[in-house]
Amino acid sequence: MNDLYSTQRGMRNMRKAAMQRGVIAILDIGTSKIACLVLRFDGPDSFREVDGIGSMAGQSSFRVIGAATTRSRGVKFGEIDVMQETERAIRTAVQAAQKMANVRVDHVIASFSGAGPRSYGLAGEVNLVDSVVSEQDVSRVLAACDVPDIGEGREVLHAHPINFALDHRSGLGDPRGQIGNRLAADMHMLTVDSMVVQNLLYCIKRCDLELAGLASSAYVSGISSLVEDEQELGAACVDLGGGTTGISIFMKKHMIYTDCVRMGGDHVTLDISKGLQVPLATAERIKTFYGGVVATGMDDREMIEIGGDTGDWEHDRRSVSRAELIGIMRPRVEEILEEVRVRLDAAGFEHLPSQQIVFTGGASQIPGLDSLAPKILGQQIRIGRPLRVQGLPQAATGSSFAASVGLCLFAAHPQDEWWDFEIPLERYSSRSLKRAAKWFKDNW
Amino acid sequence: MQPLKPSRRDPAPSRVAYRLQRLWLTPVFRIFMRAGLPVALVVGLIGGYFSQPENREAVYGKFAELRRSIEERPEFMVKLMAIDGATPSIGDDIREIVPVDFPVSSFDLDLPGIHDRIAELDAVERVDVRIRAGGILQVQIIERTPAAVWRVGQDLELLDAVGHRVAVISSRLERADLPLLAGEGAEKHVPEALALLAAAEPVRGRVRGLVRIGSRRWDVVLDREQRILLPDQNPIPAFEQVMALVQARDLLERDIIVVDMRNQNRPTLRMGRPAIAEMRRIRAAHPGAYRE
Numbered sequence: 001m002n003d004l005y006s007t008q009r010g011m012r013n014m015r016k017a018a019m020q021r022g023v024i025a026i027l028d029i030g031t032s033k034i035a036c037l038v039l040r041f042d043g044p045d046s047f048r049e050v051d052g053i054g055s056m057a058g059q060s061s062f063r064v065i066g067a068a069t070t071r072s073r074g075v076k077f078g079e080i081d082v083m084q085e086t087e088r089a090i091r092t093a094v095q096a097a098q099k100m101a102n103v104r105v106d107h108v109i110a111s112f113s114g115a116g117p118r119s120y121g122l123a124g125e126v127n128l129v130d131s132v133v134s135e136q137d138v139s140r141v142l143a144a145c146d147v148p149d150i151g152e153g154r155e156v157l158h159a160h161p162i163n164f165a166l167d168h169r170s171g172l173g174d175p176r177g178q179i180g181n182r183l184a185a186d187m188h189m190l191t192v193d194s195m196v197v198q199n200l201l202y203c204i205k206r207c208d209l210e211l212a213g214l215a216s217s218a219y220v221s222g223i224s225s226l227v228e229d230e231q232e233l234g235a236a237c238v239d240l241g242g243g244t245t246g247i248s249i250f251m252k253k254h255m256i257y258t259d260c261v262r263m264g265g266d267h268v269t270l271d272i273s274k275g276l277q278v279p280l281a282t283a284e285r286i287k288t289f290y291g292g293v294v295a296t297g298m299d300d301r302e303m304i305e306i307g308g309d310t311g312d313w314e315h316d317r318r319s320v321s322r323a324e325l326i327g328i329m330r331p332r333v334e335e336i337l338e339e340v341r342v343r344l345d346a347a348g349f350e351h352l353p354s355q356q357i358v359f360t361g362g363a364s365q366i367p368g369l370d371s372l373a374p375k376i377l378g379q380q381i382r383i384g385r386p387l388r389v390q391g392l393p394q395a396a397t398g399s400s401f402a403a404s405v406g407l408c409l410f411a412a413h414p415q416d417e418w419w420d421f422e423i424p425l426e427r428y429s430s431r432s433l434k435r436a437a438k439w440f441k442d443n444w
Numbered sequence: 445m446q447p448l449k450p451s452r453r454d455p456a457p458s459r460v461a462y463r464l465q466r467l468w469l470t471p472v473f474r475i476f477m478r479a480g481l482p483v484a485l486v487v488g489l490i491g492g493y494f495s496q497p498e499n500r501e502a503v504y505g506k507f508a509e510l511r512r513s514i515e516e517r518p519e520f521m522v523k524l525m526a527i528d529g530a531t532p533s534i535g536d537d538i539r540e541i542v543p544v545d546f547p548v549s550s551f552d553l554d555l556p557g558i559h560d561r562i563a564e565l566d567a568v569e570r571v572d573v574r575i576r577a578g579g580i581l582q583v584q585i586i587e588r589t590p591a592a593v594w595r596v597g598q599d600l601e602l603l604d605a606v607g608h609r610v611a612v613i614s615s616r617l618e619r620a621d622l623p624l625l626a627g628e629g630a631e632k633h634v635p636e637a638l639a640l641l642a643a644a645e646p647v648r649g650r651v652r653g654l655v656r657i658g659s660r661r662w663d664v665v666l667d668r669e670q671r672i673l674l675p676d677q678n679p680i681p682a683f684e685q686v687m688a689l690v691q692a693r694d695l696l697e698r699d700i701i702v703v704d705m706r707n708q709n710r711p712t713l714r715m716g717r718p719a720i721a722e723m724r725r726i727r728a729a730h731p732g733a734y735r736e
């Protein structure tokens with residue numbers, strides 16, 4: 001635990017160094033695409049005057065100066081499957097983004113969607129030494145949170161303090177300086193498979209880049225596609241990606257739950273490929289051009305040439321109606337949505353005051369999703385697009401770039417995590433006392 | 445498993461290409477390649493060329509030749525020297541001390557040097573040297589006008605009004621019109637001497653000259669061996685006092701050898717020997733007759 005704590009602290013320092021240099025890259029490693037954006041930080045609010053945008057979510061402090069997307073290779077379910085291939089894909093994206101930005105980037109903040117994220121709610125309580133809450137008290141209460149057994153080979157990716165309670169007053173954003181006797185804290189901890197993270201670290205290191213931060217893509221797409229009131233009142237962001245579907249639930253501007261369904265748009269493509277007996281590339285093309293999930297009478301008459309190059313005339317001149325295509329796609333999309341429903345129910349989503357569900361990610365662009373989803377997930381459905389940020393190319397403003405944009409916001413204004421607070425004093429003292437005692441024992 | 449070697453048509457950059465691009469995007473490296481390297485190359489090449497003495501000689505020779513060819517264009521040539529405002533003898537002197545072989549390029553003429561040399565001549569008060577249109581070296585001279593003759597030892601020198609030497613003459617008769625000065629240090633007090641001579645209007649025909657005594661004071665020497673000894677301070681009022689006596693009482697017409705004004709409060713006269721004898725005779729004949 002301490003090891004990871006120091007790693008995360010190191011990444012924070014790296015991020016600070018990158019901020020000072022003013023250039024940082026963000027890298028979204030997805031199953032179907034790898035996106036790299038180069039951000040320039042020119043000090044706080046330097047673009048505000050020009051474009052008339054206030055510092056809404058801190059996105060006014062940076063500007064995207066380079067953007068590149070490449071087809072992802074060697075990634076499955078949001079996890080690195082073939083490392084060399086992934087490394088090449090990362091190199092392609094980083095090089096193109098650097099070329100566009102005309103600047104060399106050394107620090108990168110990465111996000112990934114897989115690795116089996118698991119959420120834990122932690123609670124801790126301490127008696128205050130003084131009646132006024134100090135920073136040390138906050139650190140102590142965070143340290144007092146009882147950590148559950150997260151299992152072998154797993155690491156903490158995020159650990160957000162989400163609530164502070166002082167005596168019987170709960171819901172404090174910042175307890176420092178307030179008067180009370182007993183301080184309690186709630187923390188949300190997200191753990192992932194450490195092997196996946198290790199692979200990712202290794203891959204990025206092979207590209208001569210320094211990692212300045214790591215985030216779950218479900219979390220960052222929630223940051224970018226949920227609007228402020230949704231984040232405040234409670235909403236779920238469903239990031240329909242290529243290989244995985246990330247779910248993140250936000251409440252009071254904190255992420256309180258994250259989960260991941262290991263199904264996504266690629267599975268729809270695979271179904272089409274199997275059902276129509278076409279190559280994956282053709283299936284992908286058919287899906288993006290003609291895909292849908294709600295069939296109408298018109299769709300029976302709309303015939304799609306599916307082609308082929310086997311040389312068999314009968315085989316190469318096949319065509320299917322759009323209704324048939326929808327008949328293939330719909331069950332898989334329904335399956336994904338039902339799985340999302342199961343996860344949301346498990347998280348207790350129905351107890352939230354507002355039950356808004358926002359779809360984002362590449363697969364959310366399937367026509368008819370907004371009429372299919374309410375049947376499974378309830379009426380408060382919205383197809384979300386990420387926030388607009390400065391300098392983002394038009395091609396990268398679609399919903400499939402929700403995680404990339406969210407990562408930009410994360411880079412500009414990371415939420416306070418557990419490792420951003422001070423180390424509690426007693427740990428210092430006990431450790432140094434122990435060390436002193438050991439020294440005496442060894443030497444006398 | 446994937447093939448170990450990537451296929452030929454891999455869109456991804458190779459590791460080397462990736463690293464090279466990152467290196468190229470490094471600002472320091474970029475500045476070095478864009479500015480440092482070309483400058484170093486050019487400096488190195490030029491330095492290498494000039495480090496060979498024969499190359500250096502060749503370049504310098506070429507440059508000198510080019511310069512020469514421009515300087516020797518007919519527009520820049522000076523063909524003759526014109527001297528204005530000088531008497532022929534001084535003109536000859538100037539031609540002698542300015543040894544220029546005409547025609548010569550105006551770039552080669554050292555005009556300040558020529559000016560200084562001519563100005564060193566005693567007879568020249570002021571000189572202007574310039575190159576006039578048409579390739580003429582114009583020398584404009586203003587000569588000193590002699591105001592007195594100064595006898596120093598065996599030599600006779602002409603002095604101008606401020607005491608600067610003008611020329612040497614062999615005989616006093618050459619410039620009989622000028623007053624004669626003598627004595628050491630006389631040349632430093634020519635204006636005073638000229639003022640004394642101007643005050644000597646009543647005895648104009650009789651003044652033979654002025655003698656500087658001990659580099660300190662003036663004696664006015666008249667004919668008939670008469671002398672007027674003047675003080676070293678304020679000689680002119682003293683002299684004017686004597687002149688007033690001359691005009692009123694015909695002082696110098698009498699048998700007086702020396703009028704001594706050195707002590708202004710007590711002017712003294714020295715009489716000639718016959719006059720002394722005559723006075724003694726009269727005193728003896730008429731005791732008390734001339735008591736004043």
